[in-house]
Amino acid sequence: MVVELFTSQGCSSCPPADEMMRELATREGILPLSLHVDYWDYIGWRDHFAQPQFTIRQKSYAHAIGKRTIYTPQIIVQGADFLVGAKPMHLADMVMHQMSAPPAPVDLTVTREGERLSITAVPEGPLPPAMRLQVVRFDPHERVTIERGENAGQVVDYSNIVTEWRPLAEWNGLAPLAVTVDARGPESVAVILQAATPTGPGPILAASRLD
Template sequence: MVVELFTSQGCSACPPADAALAKVAARPDVLALSLHVDYWDYLGWEDPFAQPAFTARQKAYARAAGLRTLYTPQVIVAGTQSLVSPADPELDAAIATAYAAPPVVAMTVSRGAEPGQFAIDLSAPRPLKQGTVVQIVRYVPQARVEILRGENAGQVLDFTNVVTAWHAVADWDGKAPVRLKAKIEGEEPAVVIVQTALPGKTVPLPGAILAAGWLR
C-alpha cells in the first residue's frame, strides 16, 4: 500500500505529519514516501529535498480531484484518498479502507542475472478499463536536518523515505500480461509503482495505485 506525504521543512504544520508517516513506514505492508514540495521555500528556508516535480505531482492530484487549492501537509493513500494534516487513527483508517478493495493487478519482481537488474511481471485478472503508467521511485530511508530559518527555525527534524527521483518507465494498457526490465544503480532503495493514468487536458493525471513493490 502506497502512502505519499507532501511536506516541507518550511511548514510549521508538517512535523506531526512527518512523524505519522514514520510510524506507518515501519509497517511491512505499507510503502510510505515523503515528497517535499518547493512552494514553502520563499519563507526563508530552502528545503534541500524539495523538487518542482513533486509540487507538480501534488498539483496533478488536485486537478484529478477537481480541486484548486494545495494543502501542506497532505497525504494521498493508494492514489485516491486525500487527507490533510492527518492524525494517526485517520491515517490508519484510510490504509485499512484501501486494503479492503480487491486487487486488480498482480505484480511479481524477480532479480536478473546481473547486479541491479530486475524483471517486473504484470497481469490483470480482468482487462483494465484505463491504462497505467509504471514508475520507479528512489528514496533516502532516513534524514535528520537542523532548520536554521523559516517557520521551523531552531528545530532538528527527522524525515523518513525522502524521495529523490520519480520516473515513469513504461505505459501498460492492462490488457495482456507484460514483463518489464529495470536496471537500478546506486545505493538508494528503489520501488516500482503501477498507477492508473487518468485523462488530462495536456498530460495524464495520477489515479489509483494498483500495485507497488520494492526492487531489492
Template sequence: MHRVAGYMAAGWIALAGAVAAQDNPVVVELFTSQGCSSCPPADDILAELSDREDVIPLALHVDYWDYIGWKDEFAQHAFTGRQKAYARTGGWKMIYTPQMVVNGVDDVVGSRPMKLNKLIRKHAAMPSHVALTLTRDGEYIAIRAEAQGGLRPCDIHVVRYTPQEQVQIVRGENAGRTLTYSNIARSWDVVARWDGRSLYEGKVKVGAGAPVVVLVQDPEDGHIVAAARLR
C-alpha cells in the same frame, strides 16, 4: 496546515530475490516541506508507517514554501506538479502541506492518524487486479505485471528513495530544529505505459541494493492499482 489555492491545472507529471505485491500494500504519499511548521507531526506519522509491511509510505517534498526563509534540500518542482495533478483529478480546490494521498485517490491532512488509518484499511480491503513482482538483478530490477481483471492502460512508475535522513533547520518556520525525514523520494520516473491487458515485463537500472518502489498507476484518475517495494 499550509494551503495554496488558485493553481493552474496540470497533467500527470513523470517524476518518470523476488518481491510480489500479493499482500496488496497501500501507498501513502506525504506532500511535505522542511519550511512548513505544520509538517513535523505528519513526518513522524510517515516514519511510523515505514515499519509496516502492508503500507508503502513515500515523502514527496514540495518547493512552494522555499520562499519563506528555508530552501528544502529534498524538494522537487515535479513533486509539486504531482500534487497539483492529484488535485485536478480529485476535484480539490487547493493543495496544502501536510497532505497525504492514499493509493492516489483519497486525501487526508497528514497529522490526522485516525482518519489515515481508516483510509488505509479501506484500500487494503479492496481486491487487487494486478499481480506485480519485482526481482533484483545486480544494478537492475526486473518488473513483471500481469492483469487479473479489466484495466485501462496504466503507467509503470519507478521511485528511488532514501530510507532516513536528519536535517538541521537554521532558518524559516522550523529554525533551530533537527528533524528526521523518512522514505524520502529522490527520483521518480515513468518507465513504461502498459496496456493493462497483456503481460508486462521490463528491466530498469536503479543501482545495486538501492531501495526502490514500483507503482502501477492509472494516468486518468490517479488510482494506484498495484505497488511493490525492494528495501
C-alpha cells in the same frame, strides 16, 4: 499499499505528519513515501529534498479531483483517499479502508538481476484502460537540523524521502508487460502501477519494494 506525503521543511504544520510517516514505515505492507515540495522555499529555508516534479505531482492529483489549491501536509493513500493535515485517526481509517479493499487483478513482480531490475505485470482480470508503470527511488532515513524559516531550531527525522519518481511505461493491461531498469545506486527502490485518468493520476493498483 502506498501512502504519499507532500511535505516541506519550511512548513510549520508538517513535522507531525513527518512523524506519522516514520510510524507507518515500521508497518508491514505499507510503503510511505515523502515527497518534498518546493513552494515553501521562499519563506526563509530551502528544503534540499524538494523537487519541482513533486509539486507538479501534487498539482496533478488536485486537478484529478477538481481542486485548484494545494496544501502541506497532504497525505494521499493508494492514489485514492485524500487527507489535508496531520490527523492520525483519519489516516488510520483511510488505511483500513484501503487494506480491506480487494486487490487489483494484476500480478506485479520485481526481481533484481545484478545492477538491473526486471519488472513484469500480468493481467489477471479487467483493468483500467490506461495505466502508468513508475519507478521510485527513496532514502529510508535522514535527520535534518532546520536553521531558518517556520521550523527554525527543530531537528526532524524524515522517512522514505523520494529522490526520483520516473515513469517507465504506459500500459493498457491487455497483454503482459515486461520492463527492465537500472538499479544502481544506494537508494531503496519501489515500482508502482497506477491508473492514468484523463484529468490526472488515478488509484494505485499495485506496488513492490526492493531495499
